[in-house]
Amino acid sequence: xxxxxxxxxxxxxxxxxxxxxxxxxxxxxxxxxxxxxxxxxxxxxxxxxxxxxxxxxxxxxxxxxxxxxxxxxxxxxxxxxxxxxxxxx
Amino acid sequence: xxxxxxxxxxxxxxxxxxxxxxxxxxxxxxxxxxxxxxxxxxxxxxxxxxxxxxxxxxxxxxxxxxxxxxxxxxxxxxxxxxxxxxxxxxxxxxxxxxxxxxxxxxxxxxxxxxxxxxxxxxxxxxx
Numbered sequence: 001x002x003x004x005x006x007x008x009x010x011x012x013x014x015x016x017x018x019x020x021x022x023x024x025x026x027x028x029x030x031x032x033x034x035x036x037x038x039x040x041x042x043x044x045x046x047x048x049x050x051x052x053x054x055x056x057x058x059x060x061x062x063x064x065x066x067x068x069x070x071x072x073x074x075x076x077x078x079x080x081x082x083x084x085x086x087x088x089x
Numbered sequence: 090x091x092x093x094x095x096x097x098x099x100x101x102x103x104x105x106x107x108x109x110x111x112x113x114x115x116x117x118x119x120x121x122x123x124x125x126x127x128x129x130x131x132x133x134x135x136x137x138x139x140x141x142x143x144x145x146x147x148x149x150x151x152x153x154x155x156x157x158x159x160x161x162x163x164x165x166x167x168x169x170x171x172x173x174x175x176x177x178x179x180x181x182x183x184x185x186x187x188x189x190x191x192x193x194x195x196x197x198x199x200x201x202x203x204x205x206x207x208x209x210x211x212x213x214x215x216x
Contacts, residue, residue, distance in 0.1 A: 005097035009104030009138065016111035016131075023115055031120060031179045038171055039114055039127035042164070043107055046135045049160070050100070053142045056149075061156035068160055072167040079174035083181055 009050055016043045034078045041071030092148040096141045103137025106130045120179055128172040132164055 020043065023036040045064045052060025080087050110133075113126025139157040146154045 002093050002097045002100075005101045009100045009107075012104035012108040013134075016107045019111040019115045023111075029120060029179075029182070031175055031182065032114075032123060034178070035124065035127060035175055036114060038175075039111060039131055042127070042131040042135055043111065045160070045164075046103065046107055046131075046138045049135075049138050049142055049157070053145050058154070058156075061154070061160070065156065065160055065163070068163050068167070072163075072171060075171050076174055079171075079178045082178045083174075 006050065006054060010047070013043050013047045013050070017047070030082065034075060034082075037078075038071060038075045041067060041074075045071070092144060096144045096148070099137045099141035099144065103134045103139075103141065105134075106137060107134030110134060120183075121176070124172055124175060124179075128168050132168045135164055136161055 017040060020036045020040040024033050024040070027033050027036065045067050048060050048064045048067065052058070052064070077087050107130070110127045110130030113130065114123055117123045117126060139161050143154065143157045146152065146157075
């Protein structure tokens, strides 16, 4: 039964990543693209954690932590660049 | 057996919330309401997956791992900051200079400027 749950979660996050990619390609405004990129980072974190649980490995948690930090910093950098014109003043 | 049902439930609910968050990003028609769907639902989705992962490590490998709590804490702290920045960018991009209110007529206290005060443009009497 737990294998079905993992397969369901994997397919849900895969569909979510595809929808985010579609939103990045087809959005009209720049804020939608940034928001879709941030959501893509979060969904990728969930997929990496699920992959680590499925393989029984501890290494993937560090990868997920680094991806969480990189996603936050890149989103803030994009927003900062659009707001102020540069990132570090 | 009970722990299997719990892990499967948390993981399935997490996947469902991740799907719903991205679907809301695609389907909602107002940019400010599009902000709402991913920042709330995917945090809950990742939270469900991470709770399932913690239960899995506790039940099958016999130790409590704190990495998942770290990731959950980091995501819960940074999601409102990201949403706030994106809302500021949206307001900055969408607001025209004509929509902004003019400068205050009262030169002493800018925060005391009410609309009727702004219309009559009377000076403060206590100076």
